[in-house]
Amino acid sequence: MRARRRLALAGAAWLLAGVATAQGIDTNGTVSWQGRSASMSAAGVGSFVLHAPRGDRRIAPQKLAVHTASPLFDGLFAMAQDDLRQDSVAAIRDDAYDHGQSIPCECFATGEKWPYVWTRDLSYAVDLALWRLDPERARQSLRFKLSEVREPSATQGLYVMQDTGSGGSWPISTDRIVWFLGARHLHDDPHFADETWRALQDTLAQDRQYTFDAQLGLYRGETSFLDWREQSYPAWTAKDVSFIGESYALSTNVLHYQALQLAAAWAEQRHDAHVAEFRGQAEALKRAINTYFWRDDRGLYMSYIGPGAMPVDSYDLLGIALAVTSGVADPARARQALAQYPTWPAGSPVIWPERKDQPVYHNRAIWPFVSAYALRAARAVNDAPRIAHEMDSLLRGAALSASNMENYELLTQAVHVEEGALSGPVVNSPRQLWSVAGYLDMVIGGVFGLDESGRIEPKLPAAWVAPLFGDRTRITLQLADQRITLVRPATLDGDLLVSASQRRDGNETIVALKAIRSDAPPLRTDAPLYAPAMPDAPVVTDTSAGWKVSFSGKGVLYLDGRRVGPIDGSVVVPKGASRQCFRLTRIAEDGLESLPSQETCKGEETRIAGQGPWRWRTNSDGRFAVALAYANNHGPINTGVTAAVKQLMVQCEGQPLQSIPLVMPHSAGIQRSTTGSFVAHAGAACQFSLEQGFNMSYLRHNAHYTGNQGGTAGPLNQANIDALLLSPAPQAGATP
Template identity: 25%
Template sequence: MKHHISFIQYFSLVICFVLISSCDFTQINLFHSKEYKVFPDAVKQGDYFAKALSSTHLISNYPIDSTMSIKDTLHWRLTKDLSHYPKFESDFQILNAIYNLSLEELEQNINPDSLFDTGEKWKGVWTRDISYSIILALAITNPEISKRSLMHKVKNGKIIQDPGTGGSWPISSDRMIWSTAAWEVYLSTGDKQWLKKAYTIIKRSTEDDLNVVWDYNEHLFKGESSFLDWREQSYPQWMDAKDIYSAFSLSTQAVHYQNLVVLSKMGKVLNRDSQKYEHISEALKKSINEKFWIKNKKYYAQFKYNAYSPLLSERMEYLGQSLCILFNIANDEQKEQIINNTVQLPFGVPCFYPQIPNIPPYHNTSIWPFVQAYWNWASTQTDNDKSVNHGLAALIRSSALFLTNKENMLAETGDFKGTAINSNRQLWSIAGSLSGIYRVLFGLKFQEDQLKISPYIPREFKGELNIKNLKYRNSTLDIQILGFGNKVNSFMIDSFPLNENVVSGRLKGHHRIVIEMNNSLSYKSKIKVRDNVYSPETPKVNLIDSSLVWQHNNNVREYNIYCNGKMIQETRDTIFRLPKTKNNCSYQIESIDKNRYKSFLSSPIRVYRRGESQLIEAEWFTTLKKPYVTLDNKNHSNFIFKIKVKEKGTYFIDFKYANGNGSTTSNNQCATRSLWVSNDYLGTVVFPQRGKNDWTNWGYTNAIKINLDKGTNDLSLKRETFNKNRNIKNTSALIDQIRIVKTN
């Protein structure tokens, strides 16, 4: 029996090797570069091949581990019943096979509770993962499981923020992408009961964020970049959780903006007052464009950081850029400029660019298929067929060669091996593959009362595309697209021509739609495809004898010196003598290499005038005989104290604290308190986690600017309803000292 199986296996390998060797790589290709080519039924990358033998059978010789040789061949064959899903058929067998592979992996990710797992290695539902996936595709394929999965991330009537930096919310607040996913489910299904339930949850969660993470002076939302939640992977090493909370990240602004837009739209459908959220969204959009748009580079900055003297990180951040296009934060001119001027790598778009040196690949120096999917979708909004084609090819290549939708891959080689963690059938990578069909090629856009169909078909994909059994509210649609282009030439439902390419939300029954494209695309589109590069290292600066001193890096051409957020000098030296000044100063230095790429700014060095700062022991305001004050949820939820100053003015206040409830990278026990001066609420103080069971690790909270009167002032830290952490009831911290610094 063993010999019989061995013969069959050998014979199968021979047949597959013959098949893969006989691929016709002279046929018209869908995409070609020096790195790889995509054909209607195959992918070729050097000595590696993938071939679609049918719409249900893919083979690949790409090595999944070190035991494989180039002569070994792996198979994917469809084993699941996909009849309840929309069926996709086209002239391109590679697309057909990847589509079916992705649906099968989607089925494999439905757990026994009828919820979506996040991936093969990531069990359970994560708020941002499920939400981004639903927006891309799952509201179309699985609206009911999408609803259950979204509700699984609700507790006490509010949206849960998954574990993250410093104990999660409010350091991270991108959980609000939940609302856009919930809205997409409503647009797809028309379910008013779902809309009512979602609206209440979203409104409660939004009100908390408006109290805790909305900055009423900057008109921006504080907090970590969306999904980039490994602190050292995307921020300078000196920034800890409180610094990240105080920063303003592009992708997080986009998430909150769309949340406010969705809340307003939901309110209108339900006849609720939405004016408040409309006003805040307008203020936020204006602030994003004023404070993040880099005019000379023609794209948005990655984030704004350093609470005392905020400056921009000019790295390109791709999810944020894509969302600014898709959510119409950018105007039409900006949209086009973003796609034209943002660097794309040979194997796709990275999380950000340039990369950070000496940080292992995960978010850094890595390509994530779901980010690529949003970029592809955004590219269709700018009539950039080169970007669309390049992006579709990137997703086809990885899914076909790997025979799965991987979590991420190396930016430089496109290989999945070598990143810190990687998972097969990652949910949002699956959704990204499906979105190439639904959102890009078919251009499905669900609206309040209709489905707009605006296909975007690159020249290379000219032919016939079909989706059958697409469920839209109370109708089932079979859609056929003929030709290529970005505009619809004719649109017929059941052989009746329509003036607009829309399907009414009131339509019922089974209908056939035939779309003929205009067979025209602009030849003017362009993209910047560059090799992966790294920025210079962030300078490590010391204050020695009234001078800033740092080590020279051989790759650095020059250094910029900043004081209070303004550049005061360019230099090639590694020492800078501080000028005499009557002001309090915050100094930072950045490195610039020969290609003009900039490092992160160095850790701020603050120089105060004598007598302009004071440290106050917290235990002076308690009767307990301990060298600190305890904050918890039961007996010590509030802290009341007094501050005496010699003159009226504006000050920064922060607190030296400890929080040993968890590490800086996991759990969700960040404590927060509302700061009050007399009867004025001034903002939230965050006490992030600093180490599991480590209550001797002391650091400072975020700083808040306050106005104090001469003499004694009454202050308090209060635990308001909106200060409750989303997940864990027990949040606590210790306060050692209160620090006061007068501003200039």
Template identity: 35%
Template sequence: MALLAGSVGVTAAPTAHAGSDCSLPAPGRFQDATGSATLSVIAVDAQCLRTYRLVSSITGERLFRELPGTPVLRTGSAMLDGLYAMAHDDAELNKTDQVSDGSYNFGNPTPCPGGCYITGKSWTYVWTRDVSYSADLGLAAVDPARMRDTLLFKLSDRRDGSGDTQIIQDTGTGGSHPNSTDRVVWALGASEILDWLPDGERQSFATKAFDAIRNTVEYDRKVVYDPTDGLYLGEQSFLDWREQSYPAWTKDDVAPIATSRALSTNVVHWSALDAAARLASGAGDHGAAAKYRGWADSLATAIRTRFWLPRQGQFSQMLTTELDTAPVRRYDALATSLAVLTGVATADQAAQAVRNYPMTPHGPAVIWPQQQDIPAYHNNGIWPFATAYLMRAAAKVGNDGVATAQARSLVRGAALFGTNKENLNLLTGGTDTEINSDRQLWSVAGMMSMVQQSVFGVDARPDGLRVAPFVPAQLRVEHFAGSDRAVLHNLRYRGRTLNVELRFPQTSIRQGAYVVRSSTLNGRQIPAGTAITESMLGSGESTLVVQLDPPTSSTAAPVPVDTSAKEALYGPRTPAVRDVSVVDGRVRLGVDAAGEDPARVTMDVLRDGSVIAQGVPVTSTWTDGGSAGLGTDSYCYSVRLTYTSSGNTSQHAQPNCYWGPGYDRVLKVAGDGFEAVGGYRSANANGTYYANWGNAPGDRLTARIRPTVTGDYLLQADAAVGKPINTGVGGGIKLLRVVEDASGAVVTERPIAMPNTGSWSRVNHSTFVDAHLTAGREYRVELVNDRTAVNMSYFTTNAAYNDTMGGHFNYNDVFAIKALLKKATG
């Protein structure tokens, strides 16, 4: 790939506007093996605002102009200035007063009070994660009021009139929350908006944000937080097409996804707790502030401990499921970047994770390694918004090589395709992916972020605006070597106008990043790191001039992976543990290597979330010599494969557990043994169950069990919820309560998820609840409705969802309630 910048020629425009550059730069050009583009200034108006023509060999011609009242970039590079202007034009096209989606109100328009941003040309609704990441990346700085109103569209109280305003989890896997839990990313966007809003608007939004964030984190603490490992459960943030980034065995059974721990989702839970602590402090609720700060600190420690892979110098993408909580040796660009930018990663972890994240010739893959036999979208995909986050992370740790690589990827995608596309195919560099959209909102924000947050280093915080530029020398050489300055005009900060001017020294150094020497605000020198407040800016237009010194030491970006080499790009196919048996007093596994050549891979064996054998030869059977405790422990096994040539590792095999001879450690009460309130008994090929059950407040199912062994058990239900697996807002959820019959003591109670199964004839397992049970005592295991056991259909906003217009949906056909003995203790 090569970036070709036009030579800088200057022709004076007839009319000049104070503080602006009215010159006409030479056309900017981009070319690589996949195509070429030329970006030219074809007109300059009396206010020095330009009209651009972008001509691409792939997409043809586009005309756009700089808009009055929006920030304007002047670097001497028509390419950089123009692509930044195109991002603002794309954002303007995404503005609307009403939104629509086929799943809501039967596709009819829904008003968006105050005005919203739609998600993209092909996505004409507001989605929580998209708008939240867009706000955090760059759009909050451009139009904080519209971003505020767009985020407010994603809050809702309960349909029963009881209040409890929460952040809405969009339609998704298994019926949405609690299988997917990254709605808390809303707090990341809200925090950025609060830092940009003017004084008169900030407090009102802060009050609403605190109420919603507090209610959401308190609810999630009861439903999706695991106090055992200190992490939150739920699907990865944004990587919500499970075949793309999860093992294939989750395709038709997503309860393991609901019990997984994802790096990205845990970091955004941290962001929500951090926001709750800050907002509580601002509201004078110091007790709540201390509580949420403690929760956030504990979560940060758990993330650093559980997800970090020291040998790889990377954060793991996820811990796959409840029965196998070992971190996968697979990575996620967004999650890695968020861990760095939030400060959840330690300084050493941050530097390593940014330095080691794999690159391809066209940019960073959003996941690594890729999965075989899966089309391009998240898999084999480059997403500009994730690229922009990685550029921010690189700037934070001072890695000019990685930052430059991200900038090249962002410039290439926007220049060749004449818009800010949703994603790119990393193999072809094109837009040949499963789903794509023009002017995708978070891609638009990512282009703005490259300029505003990374290059100019503009960072709004509660106490003021900080400016810490990070300009890689390579980026300047490729685009504006002939200019002695770069200026970001008309940045609106809390109702004030600020121009930021970077002045470059004469230097021949072509590597590293420029260093800040000094800064002056309206001609007065200010110390490095000064927080610029509204009072310092005053009511007029202000200018911050940052004098830069020559670049210092450079860090090289990773050498791009050869995408034509299968084992360099992909992980091995997912293996399987076919069976678990006992031979001569030890557990023996039957292993299926999924067609991989045993000569090209090695195998790791995992037991109960720990690696017990690493890099061993792949064989059809493997005996666990350390399984002498099988008399008391119900071991659960998984395996993974690694290519010896590249180190790329497969997904983990679906866990297979030893539940005793003849499964005698599984206590099961089938549907014909239930005591039931609500619904009616029915039967099909899967057995006896209760149909039309679970939606009414008083519905209850009770199973009585009497263990013969004292120990730690996993409680679970077998159920069908016949809505689609990949969408919906009404996945099954119930409170599972275990009560000792004789004393009436509650042993445990916790919500369980019974995700959509796609058909009422398909029965899957629910998530688990832990309980310690004593031999000889009788227990009632109850499934009931409860205020904590609600899905997104219980919230007012989803009264417009087509499937739940008539009321909430929480029906579950329950076939069995089970207690699985995991470890005997007495």
């Protein structure tokens, strides 16, 4: 408790001081921060020694180099390359594959503590920088995450693997589509381009079939990379992830938008007939994202929304950064979202607000690769204060920890703080691949302005001029095939340096800089750190006037995802024709809402026991909700590849055959599956039967999976089904 109070006071002092940047580096090659310091000294041509709190690190000459007035800046660029060298391996391993035995692969390992290739880590790292530095190893690593199908009866194709994940992985965890973010840079190899095109079509089609909600126009599933459920989702999802499978994440939907854009562009290049289809799907998805995720009262995109499009007062920096860099956010919303996302002296948190009851990992943490994407987003809108702040955080973290670490505690930028059960970061790996790539991108793209198309567009904050230039007029980046030189302007009458003119001299581009005023707002430093505590499930009692919902405290009541209104004591809600499900959030004095409670459901629901097929006759026209009561004990709730996925085939009189995907993730006893819906006329007889769907255990690659079931013994896509559950479907959720 005392440690947490000290951290809160330190943050408050910064807010009172109104400090915008705190990089603390000087031209002597030193960075100082909260009583810790690191310095860099030259040790021969291209060699450096970093003197950090944990000891000295010697850095050998590297292939690429920067030449500035700051030995620290120059040496840390060399250190990032040395970290990348150590992550470039001939074999990988993970305890969940081949019993932890080495697997030959000329690949990028994920980090010192993660000697395997994971889809999201690799893909973000390739997108940030690795496609440029080692394209062949990047291709090999990406290929390792592609797989064909080993089960002859399943739909064949070449698919991107969703790693082991929540409730048995895909389609609860659904961010495998990020693979194409990295692969898009590497299509100069014709064979790899053909593989990518095939995987893109097959993966998009499969996601469309199983995770796309046609009513909202969004893809379901977990937030990208934020996969420790109770850190960013309600704590009760640690035991029931169906809520996650029925929710919609900003980051994952933006990644699908980018994949659809890529599909449209490649279809056009290949004269494929599906150009208009892909383009239309991309534009429709962009509209849906802006309709459902934008909160005008916050000026931010929500991190995720719950079933029924229930708004959740929770935000994440990666999702917002991707919305900006992808073009999903228009210029006005892009600027506003970055300006409204709060920051602290050490850097920008990956989620906000933080959770008081969770240890440091995603919660109350800085992740350098996310800071790198935030830097890209800030460059896109000329947000000079945010550019400087993310650069400060990236440089300071690498210098003080003598490696490009996985993450840092938010208020101290320490690699670990001791707070009993809340200590953390719980895991923190040196030379984490996407952190390495983020640092390299900060130098190559962030400082010197080289983008993926080859254009050079520096956007250097004026706060960085003194440490980088010193008394020099030029600084230089030397890449394998080109050299970029930035020339300092004579005067600094603005907060952002951009290109005034460029000229070529052989393979060197010389960029004369000029200062402009970005007119960007200052960083947001007044945000509360923590969200209020989540309430228990609401108490709902039956009265003659309707359902009486009671709550002791200030909160907000939600009915089937729709905001009913504030509650302070009790409120009566009229009974409806459908089963009605209530959730609560708590409101703090500062106006923030907590994460949503578990639901309390009331009203009639038809339960037809058995494993199917089932028969039922409707008593009204309309849309009906359908789910399964089931148990899936084929793996723990937080991992695995055996989420049970079925197609419920519904044949009602007067309607065409309707096919509804239902997901039964790993469970703790009997739970409810995800919910689907179908249309029927009054009095119609309906028949229901189950057909096999698809999960990650069908992939040939997972024949090597030895961590739980669904691996070497063969695919497994089963659950113990107890009953079919039917009720009139609730009204679709409204926007906040």
